[in-house]
Amino acid sequence: MLAAKDIYDIVLSRGDSLFPLGMSQYLSNTNKPIWGLLIDPDERRFHTLFGDIAPEDLEQFNTSFHHTKAGYRVNAKGYFPLLTSDADVFLISKECLALDAKDVEALIIHELCHWYIDSGLQSKKPLGIGSTDKLKAKTWYRKTDQENEHITRHTLPFCELLCAVSARAVHTYKSFSNREALIASAMQFDIEGGFRV
Numbered sequence: 001m002l003a004a005k006d007i008y009d010i011v012l013s014r015g016d017s018l019f020p021l022g023m024s025q026y027l028s029n030t031n032k033p034i035w036g037l038l039i040d041p042d043e044r045r046f047h048t049l050f051g052d053i054a055p056e057d058l059e060q061f062n063t064s065f066h067h068t069k070a071g072y073r074v075n076a077k078g079y080f081p082l083l084t085s086d087a088d089v090f091l092i093s094k095e096c097l098a099l100d101a102k103d104v105e106a107l108i109i110h111e112l113c114h115w116y117i118d119s120g121l122q123s124k125k126p127l128g129i130g131s132t133d134k135l136k137a138k139t140w141y142r143k144t145d146q147e148n149e150h151i152t153r154h155t156l157p158f159c160e161l162l163c164a165v166s167a168r169a170v171h172t173y174k175s176f177s178n179r180e181a182l183i184a185s186a187m188q189f190d191i192e193g194g195f196r197v
């Protein structure tokens, strides 16, 4: 099972290498931290996974516990105004941590695509989307729960970015033999009726 430090390293390394503007540069430009929260469905609480989260900030998150598989929130203060910092928050549930390392990596890549779109970076410093990415993305988009798109943010542009990023990830990291397998893992909780954010 991956440790908290491993998760942080994967978020940073994939965030740095797979996108035109890297995660480290983004955090430095915006002068904010990234915090990792572990979702504990048994205790119905968030715990610190990584980052220096003050107890009062952790309590703020726990005023509104939400059980999902994984997530990424840009500027968490918009959701929790009493936070001491407008941090970005990466979330992953206990049961997802127990998946194979490559499947955790795929989920992280999925969440990083949310980061890149929600932060506005895909508009300001876009990753190029090729015609093959666009074709593949249409197929994946059709499999998502489109009526919940306002909640899931699994829009067609999201699927296009995921397809483009997955091609880079397969080339760079080789955890998956091809991008179809990576995307299938990244979207395993989001197709055929299930949905999450």
Ligand SMILES: [Zn+2]
Residues within 6 Å of the ligand: 110, 114, 152, 153, 154, 196, 197
């Ligand atoms: Zn998602």
